[in-house]
Amino acid sequence: MSDSAPQGLMVEEDQRASEGIVVNDFSIQVATVNGSGSQSSNNVIMRSIFQMGIPVSGKNLFPSNIAGLPTWFTIRANKHGWIARRKEIDFLVAMNAETARDDILGLEPGRVVVYEETLRLNQIRKDLVFFPVPFAKLATEITTDSRLRKLLANMIYVGVVGELIDIDPAEMEVALTKQFKGKAKAVALNKQALEIGRKFARENLDRSKVPYRVARMNATAGKIIIDGNSAAALGCMFAGVTVATWYPITPSSSLCESLANYMHEHRIGPDGKATFAIVQAEDELAACGMAIGAGWAGARSMTSTAGPGISLMQELVGLAYYAEIPVVIFDVTRVGPSTGLPTRTQQSDILAMVYCSHGDTKHIMLIPSSPAECFEMACDAFDLAERFQTPVFVMTDLDLGMNNWMSDAFTYPNRTFDRGKVLTAEDLQRLGRFERYRDVDGDGIPYRTLPGTEHPAAAYFTRGSGHNEKAIYSERPDDYKRNVDRLSRKYDTARTAAPQPEIEYGAGARVGFLAFGTTHWAMIESRDQLQREYHMPTSYFRLRAIPFTSHLKEFFEKHDRVYIVEQNRDGQMEALVKLELPAELCSKIRSIRHYSGLPIDARFVTEATIAAEEGERN
Amino acid sequence: MSDSAPQGLMVEEDQRASEGIVVNDFSIQVATVNGSGSQSSNNVIMRSIFQMGIPVSGKNLFPSNIAGLPTWFTIRANKHGWIARRKEIDFLVAMNAETARDDILGLEPGRVVVYEETLRLNQIRKDLVFFPVPFAKLATEITTDSRLRKLLANMIYVGVVGELIDIDPAEMEVALTKQFKGKAKAVALNKQALEIGRKFARENLDRSKVPYRVARMNATAGKIIIDGNSAAALGCMFAGVTVATWYPITPSSSLCESLANYMHEHRIGPDGKATFAIVQAEDELAACGMAIGAGWAGARSMTSTAGPGISLMQELVGLAYYAEIPVVIFDVTRVGPSTGLPTRTQQSDILAMVYCSHGDTKHIMLIPSSPAECFEMACDAFDLAERFQTPVFVMTDLDLGMNNWMSDAFTYPNRTFDRGKVLTAEDLQRLGRFERYRDVDGDGIPYRTLPGTEHPAAAYFTRGSGHNEKAIYSERPDDYKRNVDRLSRKYDTARTAAPQPEIEYGAGARVGFLAFGTTHWAMIESRDQLQREYHMPTSYFRLRAIPFTSHLKEFFEKHDRVYIVEQNRDGQMEALVKLELPAELCSKIRSIRHYSGLPIDARFVTEATIAAEEGERN
Amino acid sequence: MSTTMTPPAAPKQVNRLGLSMADYKGGDSTLCAGCGHDAITAQIIKAFYEYGVEPHRVAKLSGIGCSSKTPAYFLGQAHGFNGVHGRMPALATGVMLANRNLVSIGVSGDGDTASIGMGQFVHMLRRNIPMMYIVENNGVYGLTKGQFSATADFGSKAKSGVMNDLPAIDICAMAIELGCNFVCRSFAGDPKQMIALLKAALGHRGTALFDVISPCVTFNNHDGSTKSYKYAKEHEELLHEISYVPFFEQIEVDYKPGETREVELHDGSHIRLRKTGADYDPTNRVQALDMLRRTYDSNEFLTGLIYVNEEKPDFLSMLNLVDSPLAALPQSQTQPGPAALDKIMRALM
């Protein structure tokens, strides 16, 4: 995964800057209502820009209902490869009467607005570039069907935008065809709408008033566009998952749903039979319980959920921790507490996962930052779960899980699965004995057998209550301590086995950043801003998993201050860092928190950092 | 609650020490099987010693089943008032063939053993004082009913012990009568058994070989014997609880069960109708949900559970936190993780309570150390829950909740309940408006109305999803932030409202201790040992609630090192302390952890401290 | 749930409390245009208005789902509580324990009730908590975009084309089996029947269960769906025609005996059931279960008042509570005096 901007771009000088035209560095926002099909239209814009080789990102800000409420889709084209959310909007497509006024008022002077003629937005402000378009009217040229008209109006604005910022028509057609999976009729209709939009713009709108253009680049070669949930699903499939049990919840539903689609295409044997079972459970307790039961019986099993589900899984996760059963749990986090904001993003289930369940418990958690990492870490998760015979959490968030991301194509996991310490009948024959919870290898990881193993010594009794090394029920203090001390040892063993952090030491940097997950994208852009605008070199510790490694201490030792940047109110990762660090380093901890529910943006980090740094000086 | 030993005792010199006789300072352990009724017998011994004015404690170590497995009951008499568990046994009553051998081997030389003759324990060791008694045979003198014989054999050993250590027969009769609540027949039979025991001892056993005696004191005047669960139940009753919904689980069941008993006796109105509802729910999710529903509707409501229940309540607790609904939740903790050891004690649900639920959540938690505090803090809990409109946890543990403790008698809560910021129809008439989630007073605590309030402006809509100050559904970033920031403010307000710590600064002490809950009793005894045996003065911070107050920082500033003594593996309270402390003080944190499932004892703390202090010197 | 006020001679556009329909409305719906749930909301508003329930005495409860959002769309002057997914029965139980004088109405969905909520649903029915419990049943999880719920019929086709291969849970049969004493099923497309049943339920003491087929126009209204408007219209099996006579109106007896049955409710109101086909006695539990089974097997869905029994006590009456709400008791009534504590202490010394 490329951590810094694509090479050779920072240098490139923009010839047309002189003409006051910004090329490949602006954002377009489409304001509409959900359930109106605008998502497809926006994907077409995003894809066609992507196909022109220009780095692009899309953020869908949608409500927690099904249809009729305001939705904003922001497409950012950036030649430097910055794909984090950007606050400032350069080009607005105002299709929603309800929010149009606020949308307009939020813009900087001189920005461009394409809007449904009848909304008369040009009355509201004078300092913007207005392009009224009779979308509804134009749509009637194509069809009389009112529902269809709504949809087509959305494709018409795609044409208008394309024309105004110079998107290659050929690429738009390719993108459109891809979007409608080649469904001939839909493609034809939409092409027509697209063309109508382009034609209208060509004939009625003065392009010279639009200071934004796209121009072909070569920065997206070998890249793909995909959402994190699909990426994670692919990872699970290629990790050989055999049992997936889940319960629908935003924003994680699409993970298991796309998994089901992929599996039906790629995991049906030659005999037409499935090499997997995907079951929609009645709730999260059942989903988690089924996955644990399957893990106990030897399947690579998983479930996927969001905050409320994590709360409901607490008891069963504690069972899997203490009885030592592998299971992979994805938490595509959203805004909490409680039901919170189901369609907004946050990184606030960290403590709920790492300390999941009552009693002394601590868990492994992997934190992908990109679709490519969703893919890789899904594979890692199953290996770790089976190696360590314990629940492994994978934390993504709504931003990563549900938005479309430009990502490196995934590399095939060329390695044999690590199925962990499982003894077969043959092994037992050889060894003669087997004690389920004995630390034979000194790494805290015991050996297990699977039900169905044909050997008289294979069987053991699994329980969430006290047990000794032979898995016999025990309330003896010494048995209890030996067992839980081993569990701690096992957790320590996991430190070096889990994905290691990615660390970049900035030359002469006295300040470091620690970030993880989707915060990464705002982080790297902010570091660039700090360097360019404030000549402030910084180092960067991208955390990729809990438990921590020795790198953490080292990173803190090498800097005066380390800003932990995260998307929650209480600084949950900061807490874990402080608990991990030796006392003498704790004074170096600084914290930057963004928790409004919108994805964090680079400018926020930069400003917070500068403000804090000035504070340090005084 | 008396923190230090009863006055005037430390000085008292023991005349008979010369004769090598230890008075009022030894422990008796009765090894038997559960379900054999020995509990009553042990209570009689404990009570009669208590009635002689001698500080006493009893610890019941029982298995997680109903009948037939080994059980140990340890009675400690201590003139200094130390009532923590003591490891060393001076006087063993060996009634259980299964464990007798180990029980014997665990004793120090010279200790006394009373045992069922037929066990022939005197064969095992020679360096103990053995008193064989034909319990079974003696019992037949009273009855032929074999079940009854078992029970009576247990009362016979009470007589034997009483005779050997000089317990006043009169007090034993009183205690026995109390134990059997004056049930004439039972009393008569047991008295007979008691007498048979005394007689046998008198005639057959050489008392002079027993170096332990009890002698009347005056250290238990005004004190009572009660278990923490009953104490908490009484607290709830006098706090005016009206709705209690629960689900059975060891070790918390007896809290709501004794609550039911007390309420039926004291809370039935003159019309014979109940001023309360106690409902046994179908599980902990329902128990918690019912309590929350009742709290929302204005009742003083509560539930009581143990670890597994806390895990199951996570989602609903998050709802109550975010929707701001009062509810009191008792967690009588046991050994985790998972089902763990249901009949052993631990303080390991701290993080599960304080950070209960997904998303950014933090909760108030009260931590009583004694029955008297179970009573007081139950009252505090309801006031705090209604004042702060939030869940309030009360953490006790199996040791406190289920064992019989010597405690100060409870003082009547002479104060009006704090029902919090509730607006009546009249208030609304006066104010005209009402916004459910507005921070009118700047303390983060909003006003609420109760369903049924007859005023058109009274109604509002409660939800666990995003809402603005008017309780209207909102996904706006600013509404969300304003709301959760207020929740943080509210939590800070709670710091000074919750029970404050009890702090004792030792003259010239460079080392401090921080302990809480039942650990307190081992703590104060250990401090005495450190002072007397090692001339090491120490300070003591007894934490009584989360969130912390400024006292914590101050206490750390005043000492070189602070040992946090707790009963869990991972140092859960230590973690909260480290997160609370400014970085520069973190280096002073030290940790002592006891987590075998047995109550922590003073000697353990003393030895751990000395070892650590030596470590500091090197 | 009855009220004792006597009807004032009110002008046409207000009810017997002098309140207008507007007093029973709530916020604007954010559901999809045409959603069955909105149709039900409209009938709830009308029923409470016509019956004349004081809005402030009502507690509205729900779980999570499109259906569970609807309490925000009616009775804006009543307190509402949109809880968490599948746990509304427990919340409602607590509410009624705290304040027995409230009239509580719970709105849930088939997923909220029959999937994640099954456990609490069963135990609420077993306890017979006094409340109106409405399941807005569309066979799918609307709010999470159309996955099958536990009431999806065997063989029903999802929008995606996937077939449901599990049997549907019959909420009504389950309720009767568990001792619920007011069980009815209706259809969002049949307002006339629904409002009669809603008003009748207001007169019932105990849990009144409503299973209302409420099509999800966005995810489950296509051909192949067995919960679409079209399918429901074609397969509805009417038990009887229902009319309701409130306790505060005269009953004029103007029907041929044998053709009609009448059931009196706790509050003195009557429901009149006019035969549509074979005679049906809604007080006969066995017949009710039988009928449900037969229609279930033939993929029809039975609507009407399926089972009613006005004799059984509700949960609160079994608790022998003081008359005033527990939530409203003063300290003097909930805190025993010093003497009581003293007595207890002395016994422990």
Added chain:
Amino acid sequence: MSTTMTPPAAPKQVNRLGLSMADYKGGDSTLCAGCGHDAITAQIIKAFYEYGVEPHRVAKLSGIGCSSKTPAYFLGQAHGFNGVHGRMPALATGVMLANRNLVSIGVSGDGDTASIGMGQFVHMLRRNIPMMYIVENNGVYGLTKGQFSATADFGSKAKSGVMNDLPAIDICAMAIELGCNFVCRSFAGDPKQMIALLKAALGHRGTALFDVISPCVTFNNHDGSTKSYKYAKEHEELLHEISYVPFFEQIEVDYKPGETREVELHDGSHIRLRKTGADYDPTNRVQALDMLRRTYDSNEFLTGLIYVNEEKPDFLSMLNLVDSPLAALPQSQTQPGPAALDKIMRALM
């Protein structure tokens, strides 16, 4: 759950696999002497021995409770999983998904199943997970010292003297209602009936539900209890006398027609039901529910094979899984090749 091995000419003290009864025993029970649960354990051992199930192919599952401890007391050579309270159905479902070749037996209690476990119990039945599910029903929570569970009968008296004022949940009726195809009730005091049913269940494909009245001698065996040995003996209503003929033995036809019914099971075994009173057809669902209702209302408890239907498919067969256990599939079968990933990637470029 059938096995295809042919019976060797075995000496008297071993079964057709050449295994002795000892091979089917487990650890020593730690339950109270006389607990009904131990009696059931004994029959389970005997049934698996006589049927000749290979111990290593068995998965034992349970929740939490005295009853849930019992899997540790039988089939010591089989893997066992004592899960958490009320969640065994989900664990068992996962186990069977992972390894369809296992013979799974779940042991639960009335609290574990009907109280906290109700939700998962209902959905397990609805899915028809292939397993033997035994509810050791004593009407109380034994392990937490005798509180009433959801199957405690209305009016039943607790040891403390408290009366249960809620109706009991009839697990069998619920199971039939939810489509369970092998539903029986027995009594810990009737080993002969129980073992026949247990062996029959081993031949059934799908969930086989056992509701076994299993007195708690410590907390619910007193007068006034409706789950005591005494009460059960006095109120047992035998549906029929049951004998079992395993698939690996000849069936000699030696009975008067009309007096006996025979049901063939998936594995080719037969159960023979000899009339005790009125004729009863266990394949008739409506009659079964009826019979349960009538006995429920008259406080009798019905025992025998209440309902059986050998036609319905189980959950696994609906999933169209490969024949070998999913848990045993090699990487080559569970990981698509590089070409597949490449194809997917190209489509996303």
